Amino acid sequence: MQKSKIKKLCAITLALALGATTLVGCGGKDSGKGAKQEMVHNLGAEVETVDPTLNKAIDGSIVIANAFEGLYKTYDSDKAEPGIAKSCDISSDGLTYTFHLRDDAKWSDGQQVTAKDFAYSWKRALDPKTAANYAYQLYYIKGGEAYNTGKGSADALGIKVVDDLTLEVKLEKPTTYFLELTAFATYMPLREDVISAHPNDWTTDPSTYVTDGAFKLQEYNMKDSYVFVKNDNYYDKDKVKLNKLTFKMIVDETSAYASLKNGELTSIDIVPVAEIESGKQSGLVQISPNLGTYFYCLNVGNKTEQLKPEVKKALDNKNVRKALNLAIDREKIVKEVAKGGQEPAYSFVPKGIEIDGKDFADKKYWDETKFDVEGAKKLLADAGYPNGEGLPTFQLKYNTAEGNKLIAEAVQQMWAQIGVKVNLQNEEWKVFQKSRENGSYEIARHGWSADYVDPISFLDMWMTGGGNNDAKFANPKYDELIKKAQLETDVKTRAQHMREAEDILMEEMPIVPIYYYTFVKGIDPKVKDMRVSPLGQVYFVKAYMAE
Structure with missing residues (x-):
């Protein structure tokens, strides 16, 4: 340089x-x-x-x-x-x-x-x-x-x-x-x-x-x-x-x-x-690498008056959120629905960012090839919703696009297998962006591509009050780790702070990663x-x- x-x-x-x-x-x-x-x-x-x-x-x-x-x-x-x-x-x-x-x-x-x-x-x-x-x-x-x-x-x-x-x-x-x-x-x-x-x-x-x-x-x-x-x-x-x-x-x-x-x-x-x-x-059609993740965003931070009480109660339950994550057949989505060479996600930060001599996405938070219906049902039971009983019907929003619709329909069917009912609603892109930003949603389609080649480009967006934190996620320990990573100059220590932050993100599950993007463009x-x-x-x- x-x-x-x-x-x-x-x-x-x-x-x-x-x-x-x-x-x-x-x-x-x-x-x-x-x-x-x-x-x-x-x-x-x-x-x-x-x-x-x-x-x-x-x-x-x-x-x-x-x-x-x-x-x-x-x-x-x-x-x-x-x-x-x-x-x-x-x-x-x-x-x-x-x-x-x-x-x-x-x-x-x-x-x-x-x-x-x-x-x-x-x-x-x-x-x-x-x-x-x-x-x-x-x-x-x-x-x-x-x-x-x-x-x-x-x-x-x-x-x-x-x-x-x-x-x-x-x-x-x-x-x-x-x-x-x-x-x-x-x-x-x-x-x-x-x-x-x-x-x-x-x-x-x-x-x-x-x-x-x-x-x-x-x-x-x-x-x-x-x-x-x-x-x-x-x-x-x-x-x-x-x-x-x-x-x-x-x-x-x-x-x-x-x-x-x-x-x-x-x-x-x-x-x-x-x-x-x-x-x-x-x-x-040409397919090329995309350093990004397709995921669903769960509204975990809105006030009660902005969500129906029964919806807020359910989404506030970490086990419900984790059940929704386990009940997604990612292999089926990428092979039979998306069909663009995408890879099933097993973390939020995607593959492709090397730090301290190894890919940051070397930790698998779940088996991305496993459709764990029984595990998801157990989590729902632990949350007080056996077989989905007592859960409200969630609204899943996505921006108008055939690919998003097909994925939403597939996820709707997968969640039905654990007793979770979902109504689908599409919105035009400009309206949809405002809905996510304002918290006018329950579950929403989302996607993120890196702004620069570093894990922090995916992780700092979930800090409390962040401009792109559409989940309205708030966790003081998470904030502390991200700030430490931003200040740290030692590569190993910095990577550890970011790893611990992603551990919290994937444990709390305000987002549900589905696959790692590719670019599918017509040229x-x-x-x-x-x-x-x-x-x-x-x-x-x-x-x-x-x-």
Whole structure:
């Protein structure tokens, strides 16, 4: 990493743990010069926001990743490399980072990208009035948590604009993956003059959605599409081959796949389960690694008035939650329902993160190949619900998608075998996100892909009051262990703190892991150099259409 050598965890990359990240259709000699350089990618959902500070979903982050660039970037691999910052000096104690910005980095409207733009963006994310779900990702910055929780001030933050091209950042403690964090959406720079003048609609107008990355917004069509074109003010524009990049928001999987087959779309994020096998054979479907976990979230923290008393009583019982976990036939789900090469989960942190010389997911909390009906029935009996008697009928919510529906129906049948009744309800993605966030659910479908290659990316979200803690889980010992892991610099000790935290999570069971994700995407064979990262991003920065 040029001047700076980051110790320990920064050396952990997915190239070691998962194999190389996916670069769809390596270019070779075909530069695509004779082809029309336009791509249309379907996100499979209506995007709630493309504000880097407020976004909390992968669909929005894919748009952001191609429109913005942080101090460091992860276009070519999931290890940070210089982006808007040409270099970074790190103090010997690992607490002070001095970023030196490129003098040729410009916004899409031609203005210079400055250190002030990063400072404004980070302070905006930490401002409690902003209510950013991902504010906790900036708690590594000195004073970040205190400011965000109302115990400190913006002036006390470890963020200093030395001059237009120099940003000094002081951390609470050494953080070996901090450069990777600066490539994350919440760390993207933003223009204060634009947002202050258009606080509520700056992301939907091409004249105000100013970006510093490879593409700039040309047109926004509500509930339909974002149309981007090449950003001629991008410092690395000569490497950008696409002239136009459109992000569609077609929710119906079958319609999207039909559009891919007839050439209206060049790639899609979600493939209908029934089309996966034939699509693989025809070359339209590609499966790649995804460092993530598909799971169900149980509402364990809401007040009585927010849930029916009988539902709250049941979900508050740890044995009920553990029974629901044991009664899922994960092998059947991945082989007969999901069919995308997924692996049955036996923990929350998925396979693929190597720490201290071994995969962190080396501990199996249950036999992922075993459908333990009798064990689940015993747990229900111990909870006072023999054969499910006395249990209320639970409501299981999922966001509208055929794959989610099929899995929910399978789980409904499995839970019926132990006497647990479930009604299914689907909601549109934007509504569903709010339901989970507000606690307006009993059991809900969930999924999480790593934001960076470290177990803490899965574990810190369940801290009490966390912005992404949709289960409303609260456990003081768990919080203490995560904070220790965040402060610890010794790899072995840090790994032990995280292991003990996951032990608590899997013992208390506010979530029910089902499988470890893969990415199943539909991609036109003419698409080249579109990188699908195991962290969930899809990068079009170097992509092009072959002839």
